[in-house]
Amino acid sequence: MNDEIAIHWFRQDLRISDNPSLNFLSEKYDNIVAVYILDEVNCDRKMGSASKTWLHHSLLSLNEKLNNKLLVFKGNPEVVFNNLVDNYNVKQISWCRCYEPWIIKRDLNLKKNLKNKVQINSFNSSLLWEPWEVLKNDGSPYKIFTPFYKRGCLNSKPPRKPKSQEINFFNHNIKSQSIFDLELTSSKFWEKKIIKYWNIGESFASKLMNDFFSIGIQDYSEGRNFPIRKNVSRLSPYLHWGQISPHTLWYEVSNIEQEVGEKNAEIFKSELGWREFFYNLLYHFPKIQKFNLQTKFDKFPWENNNSFFDAWKKGQTGFPIVDAGMRELWETGYMHNRVRMITGSFLVKNLLIHWNQGEEWFWDCLFDADYASNSASWQWVAGTGTDSAPYFRIFNPVTQGKKFDPTGEYIRKFIPELRNFPLKYLFEPWECPPNTLKNFKLGINYPFPIVDVKTSREKALDAFAKIKVN
DNA sequence: CCTGGAGTTGTCCTA
DNA sequence: TTAGGACAACTCCAG
Structure with missing residues (x-):
């Protein structure tokens, strides 16, 4: 019997279907061995708590699919x-590409150091266009989304078509550590709570996609702005871990x-385009996780205020729409x-708190925490990123609440103490005349703003005016 | 090199 | 009540 094996290294491509590396190996080898490695040696930032939890359950689910033959280290x-x-x-090691700067660096070294012993291949599986392929005519990277997407992406070659095939996993006897040895999970109440809202694994990703494409997307362009409506896909964690490919969604x-x-479909696609844009930015500006893209913001007078930051977390x-969002995050691992x-x-x-602090908190709490998307999105919000959105665009938490949660259902869902609060004052409870509600006192049952x-x-x-160029 | 049009998601004031 | 312009000026991008 043939004892040659080929290793597929699972990373952020935790799926069997439409997996280019697995497809490649399957055509050449009869014996494929699947490996997952938790690398806390090379990384420049450890996974957040929610990510670890998601990964733990993802690996359990993947291992089950592989008849408990997933090797874990x-x-x-x-x-x-x-x-x-x-x-x-071992004849061959193969994997799907990741784009975090520390992973690019590690993989490059790995290839260099192992290539004399074993054949190595890597594939694109998680981006519709490779970051080095989408460039302006002069060869430099795009900094503005619209031209990046319309001209850079849509005008270049179409994304690869998804392809699934039978994979020849090998019924081996190789020993490894167990998934529990990775210590990705704890018995924290918080973990048990947040996973109750999700079904983790590849098969649930396709189910979620099918459900969303038959119902939620019908009113995507409008409805996706209203947090209580079922018009967003909630596929982001699965996309991050590669439990579904953007190609399949596309x-x-x-x-x-x-x-x-057409409009709903186009807008959904452009959201995938944003994900591409964020990866493109990270690839060409690898420091965006920590550092302002617009360096003039380096002298912005951020404030250090731990009690404000704690209240936010x-x-x-005291602002119901803000608090509802932050509690949704803590309750469900999603916002x-x-x-x-x-x-x-x-x-x-x-609050004038540095976006780094918000980024860290989201990194820890979000199931879809993503090195590229999280950092680039925070830079977008802060106005420190590439897009030249006007600095005076400051969301009014009262107006936004009224506009996007007009029935107050979202606020009431996540802030139980406001469940019986009159809708008229729900978005600005401090305006409510005292004693309107029995047993409710602002400052006791719910904070003052x-x-x-x-x-x-x-x-x-004023602070923004101070850092103007002249 | 120059030119002109445009840039995800807002808010506030005024007529 | 509502629609439209101001907010300020910059950088990006393509021709």
């Missing part, structure tokens, strides 16, 4: 692979463009996109 991949190559007849939504309306700012903008704008522009909207807005505008 913790440590430096180079050491792990050297061991495997020295002890088994072509599936193209197929139903007539039924769901806990959903105790609706519109509310991410509102809470982000509030942190940065009303920690800042004044008007004066904090003006303060932010």
